[in-house]
Amino acid sequence: MTSTGAMESIRPRISFYEDHGKYRGILSWILTLDHKRIGLLYFIFVMAFFFSGVVLGFFMRLQMLAPGTIMKPQTYNSLFTLHGIIMIFLVVIPAIPTIFGNFFLPIQIGARDVAFPRINLLSWWLYITGAIIVVISVFTGGGPPDTGWTFYAPYSLRTTVNVPLAVFGVFILGMSSILTGINLVTTTHRLRAPGMTWNRLPLFVWAIYSTSWVQILVTPVIGITLILIIMERFFGVGVFDPAKGGDPILYQHMFWIYSHPATYIMILPAMGVISDVVPVFARKRIFGYMAIAISGVAIAAVGSLVWGHHMFVSGQSDFADILFSLLTFLVAIPSAIKVFNWVATLYKGSIVIEPPLLFCLAFIFLFSIGGLTGLIQGALAPNMHLHDTYWIPGHFHYIIFGGMGFGLFAAFHYWFPKMFGRMYNRKMAMRAWAVMLVGFNIFYFSMLLLGWEGMPRRYYDYLPQFRSLHLTATFGSWILIAGLILMFANLFRGLFKGEKAEDNPWGGATLEWQIPSPPPTENFEKIPGIRHGPHDFKELENNG
Amino acid sequence: MENREVKIHPVKYRTYVFVWMGLVILTGLTYTVAVGIHPAGWAIFVALAIAGTKSGLVLNYFMHLKSERLVIFKVIIPLVMAVFLVFILLTFSDVAFRGVVK
Amino acid sequence: MDEAKEAVFEEARDYTGAKLGMWLFILSELLLFGGMFILYSGYRYKNPADFHHASRELEVVLGTLNTIILLTSSLSVATSIAAIQKGQRKLSMVLLMATMALGLLFLANKGFEWGTKIEHGIYPNSPTLLARSKGEILFFGLYYVMTGLHGLHVLVGVCVFSVMLILIAKGTLNQMRFVPLENAGLYWHLVDIIWIFLYPLFYLIT
CATH class of the missing domain: 1.20.5 (Single alpha-helices involved in coiled-coils or other helix-helix interfaces)
Incomplete structure (x- = not known):
């Protein structure tokens, strides 16, 4: 699609790696305005935090192997709190929008950069600042937070550990998230190439676009809630303190007004990845393009109305319980539409089995389990039994790790050759995939079973009848971690020793595959004109 | 790109002054009404309606939403x-x- | 890359795009205060009488005066932007300075108001306040947090305007290029709109 004419002879194509801009060395990265470099900056740090989160999780599972011998209860409380804060605020929420949204959204719509490159860099700096503050909060003050990642009042107002600093760090991360959202929405509105109409946008762009709206609209609500915690701690304002008339249940409302939609901030971009990858490897147009695009918007909208299902046992009104339970069932509809569409896309396609597709298939399978278990706990009567048991973390790990995580891994394997210009070992990637899938299910299905039998979450110890399932879960966590190590080692090796990747190794029809790997700084020599949708493989073949 | 900025037709100063006068009058109104309304239950809705009107003026005229295309x-x-x-x-x-x- | 990248920025200097970005930011700010208004409405619903009594203690005259001040500052910044669009640089600067002065006056009034309350022993966690009913504790808690947060926004606005003033003086902002000033104006109007709601909700509870 990009011209291979006169422009090329004037300016040789050098990739954005070789083109360091005004600064040299590390400064050419941390002061860059290039959306691709900023995407990679996020990539490095999100991955670093992902590994620290995994290590914390590993120790939690180790504790469950032999309770009481490895750590004290307070340490365990800090572990699950930090695991939650790091994984949610530093990894899962930013991961796909900041890494792949930054890197590929402008390219996929035919733009040279995002709408506000400087604000994009500012977002990254805010992310790093927030992350550093969260890390500092672990080692200073009264010790690491032990409230759980939810910071529920009134405990978060009373506990002597370093809650205010951690909360402030999360607030800064929220600002970063809002700015990224503003940037990507404006980019999608203003910088689409001529002919890139809304019904020709790649579905990944649609997903990031919907997600960005959620980020803009609900993140400020948790921002103000966290500020209020700080105000409570320092000035005793009283708005969440029952002793002063405050209502802790209102805190939970405010918290979940953001944090439930946040789970859709996590999963929607991953769904966008799946919707882009599946058609490429089925060599077939996506089934129901508009249905997927609109269902993404619907998930974003309806998903913002269901927060009360986290509070069925909190003492909120029965009327609210019933209303939120009903709304929760409604949000399953657009999610299910997507799953049906992906499966229908595969149906009678010329399927090519490659690592990205395998991760997509794992996504569909694991997300379905996560979604269906979600319906069970979204019903009021079962929720009484399942609330605050291992069922809940089992469920949301199926959604967040099985869904968003595997979507992220699919994105790694799909876009890796484009980002780095090299290819990893595909056989090894498939092996890693298989190991992870097995480990994942042993691990988290045991958690579902534990919860079903009544094992409460966040306990550092358990009754003897839960022992065998706990052992199975810990065993599964080791397999999962082995798979992760295998996968990242393979990608890391591909980074340096992999064979050179072609411009379009998978035969994708979206714009990023029509430019060199890795892309040049300005992405396109000349802004392309768009004449077909994102999955029109026929036209691609005709053009050669 | 610079051309686009020039094509903007600046709003007349007079329009702004009229809007401002409207806003001040509505402020007076909300104050007077708040003192006089019974039953008190309705007062908040009247107050919010007036505040909404004032915001509408600010949004449409001062913030130019009216002329955005x-x-x-x-x-x-x-x-x-x-x-x-x-x-x-x-x-x-x-x-x-x-x-x-x- | 410099040349190529400069070209990128030229292209990205999109008037409508810049304003859209600002509007999205405003949207976010509205919901930041929106969160506070959710709390306010919940607590007012539960403690109507206490809110009424506590509200009587605020200086209505000062609140009304501050409303007028902020509305007038909105007028002056709007005309300042129109002035620069018409090429009347001096007038634009004068009006901008007037806006800043009004913003500072608003803050001074607010400070005076807070000062008097604090002198009477009414501030978060004070023994006098804690001795009162829970609804009144909540009212003053919300009052301090919401007007404080709003005051912070006023302060930020004044700082932004002082930067804009320098940019106009240096000629960076002119008849051809005024988006930053216009966006700063949008922000200021947002601050005004928030106050338009804070005023009846705190000072005029009947």
Whole structure:
């Protein structure tokens, strides 16, 4: 699609790696305005935090192997709190929008950069600042937070550990998230190439676009809630303190007004990845393009109305319980539409089995389990039994790790050759995939079973009848971690020793595959004109 | 690109002054009404209606929403109002009914 | 890359795009205060009488005066932007300075108001306040947090305007290029709109 004419002879194509801009060395990265470099900056740090989160999780599972011998209860409380804060605020929420949204959204719509490159860099700096503050909060003050990642009042107002600093760090991360959202929405509105109409946008762009709206609209609500915690701690304002008339249940409302939609901030971009990858490897147009695009918007909208299902046992009104339970069932509809569409896309396609597709298939399978278990706990009567048991973390790990995580891994394997210009070992990637899938299910299905039998979450110890399932879960966590190590080692090796990747190794029809790997700084020599949708493989073949 | 900025037709100063006068009058109104309204239950709705009108003036004239042509600018304020309204209503599905059924 | 990248920025200097970005930011700010209004409405619903009594203690005259001040500052910044668009640089600067002065006056009034309350022993966690009913504690808690947060926004606005003033003086902002000033104006109007709601909700509870 990009011209291979006169422009090329004037300016040789050098990739954005070789083109360091005004600064040299590390400064050419941390002061860059290039959306691709900023995407990679996020990539490095999100991955670093992902590994620290995994290590914390590993120790939690180790504790469950032999309770009481490895750590004290307070340490365990800090572990699950930090695991939650790091994984949610530093990894899962930013991961796909900041890494792949930054890197590929402008390219996929035919733009040279995002709408506000400087604000994009500012977002990254805010992310790093927030992350550093969260890390500092672990080692200073009264010790690491032990409230759980939810910071529920009134405990978060009373506990002597370093809650205010951690909360402030999360607030800064929220600002970063809002700015990224503003940037990507404006980019999608203003910088689409001529002919890139809304019904020709790649579905990944649609997903990031919907997600960005959620980020803009609900993140400020948790921002103000966290500020209020700080105000409570320092000035005793009283708005969440029952002793002063405050209502802790209102805190939970405010918290979940953001944090439930946040789970859709996590999963929607991953769904966008799946919707882009599946058609490429089925060599077939996506089934129901508009249905997927609109269902993404619907998930974003309806998903913002269901927060009360986290509070069925909190003492909120029965009327609210019933209303939120009903709304929760409604949000399953657009999610299910997507799953049906992906499966229908595969149906009678010329399927090519490659690592990205395998991760997509794992996504569909694991997300379905996560979604269906979600319906069970979204019903009021079962929720009484399942609330605050291992069922809940089992469920949301199926959604967040099985869904968003595997979507992220699919994105790694799909876009890796484009980002780095090299290819990893595909056989090894498939092996890693298989190991992870097995480990994942042993691990988290045991958690579902534990919860079903009544094992409460966040306990550092358990009754003897839960022992065998706990052992199975810990065993599964080791397999999962082995798979992760295998996968990242393979990608890391591909980074340096992999064979050179072609411009379009998978035969994708979206714009990023029509430019060199890795892309040049300005992405396109000349802004392309768009004449077909994102999955029109026929036209691609005709053009050669 | 620079040309686009020039094509803007600046609003007449007179328009702004009229809007400002309207805003001041509405402020006076909301003050007077607040003192006089019985039953008090309605007062908040009257106050909010006046505040809404004032915001409408600021948004449309001072912030030029009236003269924006792109659809997205027309959507933003209804969107934020709808989101806020839904948040309030759903929160009140708890606050207003707590202890009613139990 | 410099040349190529400069070209990118030229292209990205999109008037409507810049305003859209600002509007999205405003949207976010509205919901930041929206969160506070959710809390306010919940607590007012539960404690109507206490809110009424506590509200009587605020200086209505000062609140009304501050409303007028902020509305007038909105007028002056709007005309300042129109002035620069018409090429009347001096007038634009004068009006901008007037806006800043009004913003500072608003803050001074607010400070005076807070000062008097604090002198009477009414501030978060004070023994006098804690001795009162829970609804009144909540009212003053919300009052301090919401007007404080709003005051912070006023302060930020004044700082932004002082930067804009320098940019106009240096000629960076002119008849051809005024988007940053216009966006700063949008922000200021947002601050005004928030106050338009804070005023009846705190000072005029009947």
